[in-house]
Amino acid sequence: MIRLEHINKTFSDKSGLIHAVRDVTLRVRPGEIYGIIGHSGAGKSTLVRCVNLLERPTSGQVWVDGVELTALRAGELRKARKKIGMIFQQFNLMAGRTVFQNVAIGLQYSGLSRAHIRERVERLLSFVELEGKANVYPSQLSGGQKQRVAVARALANEPRVLLCDEATSALDPQTTQSILSLLQKLNRELNITIVVITHEMSVIKKICQRVAVIEHGAIAEENEVLGLFANPRQQVTKDFLYTTSSLSGVYPLVREDSPVVRLKPGEVLLLMRYGTTQVCQPLVSRMSKQFDLEINILFGDLEIIEGAPMGGTAAIFHGTPENIKSALKFLEAEHITVEVIRDARMA
Amino acid sequence: MREWLELWFPNVMVRLPEFYKAIRDTLTMFSVAGAFVFVLGLALGVLLTVTRRDGILRNAVIFQALDKAINVFRSIPFIILLTLLLPLTRFIVGTAIGVRGAIVPLVIGTVPFFSRQVEAALANIDGGVIEAAQSLGMSSLGIIFRVYLWEGIPMLARAATITAISLIGSTAMAGAVGAGGLGDFAIKYGHNRFMVDVTWVTVAALVLLVCAVQIVGSLIARATTH
Structure with missing residues (x-):
């Protein structure tokens, strides 16, 4: 047109x-x-x-x-x-x-x-x-x-x-x-x-x-x-998305080093963004069972855009390095955008 | 009443027919010159508005020429303009004296002032409204008549009021060079022959005229402001 x-x-x-x-x-x-x-x-x-x-x-x-x-x-x-x-x-x-x-x-x-x-x-x-x-x-x-x-x-x-x-x-x-x-x-x-x-x-x-x-x-x-x-590529886009999502609340906490986001050794703080279909699956509980992880959810956000669910979760993963690695692979296979915000795993 | 008037305004009362004629002459100069000033000033003010840098018919040549010409004419004192324009006046109306002879300098002396007033009034119209009109596919002429001149009515009424009052002042001044009217009447008797009562009555007549113009102008401005 x-x-x-x-x-x-x-x-x-x-x-x-x-x-x-x-x-x-x-x-x-x-x-x-x-x-x-x-x-x-x-x-x-x-x-x-x-x-x-x-x-x-x-x-x-x-x-x-x-x-x-x-x-x-x-x-x-x-x-x-x-x-x-x-x-x-x-x-x-x-x-x-x-x-x-x-x-x-x-x-x-x-x-x-x-x-x-x-x-x-x-x-x-x-x-x-x-x-x-x-x-x-x-x-x-x-x-x-x-x-x-x-x-x-x-x-x-x-x-x-x-x-x-x-x-x-x-x-x-x-x-x-x-x-x-x-x-x-x-x-x-x-x-x-x-x-x-x-x-x-x-x-x-x-x-x-x-x-x-x-x-x-x-x-x-x-x-x-x-x-x-689901998949913002440019920084300017991410900035705009954060303005509408409560997930963005995690960033100031990290900047201020709030006790909520302080990690124990071996833990990792992840921000997961879901596309449409995955939200319907119980991802967190599946990972928790499958990889023997403790997952502490800090922020969650779910919205309906154009009739489809869309959202994300910020959570601290606690478990063995191998299991966390497996969980990350699992998320990748599910096409979930993962951002590692803090990482206290051993090298 | 008549005795009272004759007691206080003796020199006016013996010249009543002349006084009435002076009022008529002033009103004639004011209305004829005013009509020309209104039309010409409005046209030039609109032309300034639309040809300026951000105007809808941007044209640097016309704008600059007009802008400079207006500045030149505005800087010439009216009393000097009267003599300066003598040849032109004779050419246009055939005489340089009397009411007819005064009208040409009155118009030329007041149009630049009114053009600027119109320009300032139209500058108050939000550019967004003009943009909206353009987005509706309106022509430039349509925008001038249906947006600028319509939306500008309250501000144009105020501009016209100010100009009209200034024009009344000019008609009195034109009296000094033999144009007739109230200015002439006051100078001839009040000033040159020390008839103070003539001066007072003339002033009163002019004040009344100015008040009437102001009231009408304010009424129009108020009625058209929404």
Whole structure:
């Protein structure tokens, strides 16, 4: 649905040349919710603006729905943009217009009759659950309601694609959930392809199928969300995952040398991350029996992502060196990612 | 009442028809020049806004030329502009004196001021809103009329109020070079012939006019702020 080919974007300012986006190539499939995650300043907002050419890439091609946008003339580009909705962190509603007028603005001068526009705006407002707010001004709405108006406005021209630039970053956690559910609903019911830009792994986890991690303007890693959680390859990805997992609690303890993580000779502290299927097996108790180990679980974390369980355990293994070695082999055979955090085994 | 007025404002009361004509002349200069200033200033202010570095029709040549021209005209004191523009005024309206002759310098003297006010007002409009409009596929003209000028109404009303009050001051000054109006009336009698009551009444009339403009401007700004 969306194809970015070798996108580069540079800005020049007083301090010199800034390479905001570096050779980004990616594909977003029709009907999927695709996430782009990165820290602030990583270039993700610039990248998403390259999709509808609010920012024109310095080099590279942008294809949306089979049309190369980078080759279009101004008038054709405007027409193409009508089929690419966009919502923003700060909602960007017009304060001087009512909710109805905000939603209708993209429909005026589009050849639709007044009655037709009214009918469509009312349908959109009921889709985003804002019936009865048509004649209210944005200043009278809450943040979540404003974002719903923005969603309705973005959907007015019946786009195939919706770009979300940090759309939930200005909202409280509960409102965030309701907006994410709304995005899922329009993805499923209207079959709109969605690109989500965020710095929050929890957003990716909740609604995305695939995700690109972006760092210093380039894609560091791209994967199915499930695969990314099970097997993060890049440090930046791991950092993001830790922000959502209680397993990350083990690291500060190690840094502070808390008594909880102090090992006796022969012990080893492991962090195990499970993919999907293994969680259903009683791994810990099996290892304990099979290899005669004492396993002391410090942290456990289990979550359901895209309907599949996913999680990990941080635990201290106590046993003979041979048995611990066998247990590690066993874990490897089960495709569990193991990280040795502390090791007090004899060499 | 009439005796009371004749007692306190003797020089005004014997020149009542002339005083009324002065008010009419001031209002004519104010409204005709004001209409031109509003349209031209709005156009140039919008042009400044859209051609600047981060504008939707970025154009360094137009922006720089306009920016510098406005600075030049704003730095010329109005009283000097009046004489400086004499040849141009004669060329455009056929005379350099009277109400007609005053309108050209009034417009040229006030448009740069109003353009800057418009530019400042439109700068308050969030760039994100403009971006949202672009993402909806709106044309540049559509963005100017349906976003900038619409969203800017409260701030533009305040800018227009400030400019209108400054324009009233200028019409009085134009009186000094024979444009007629309240300024002329006050200088001719109040200043040159020491008729203090004429000065007082003129001031009162101008204060009333300014207050009326301010009230209307504030009402519009308040009614359009949501």
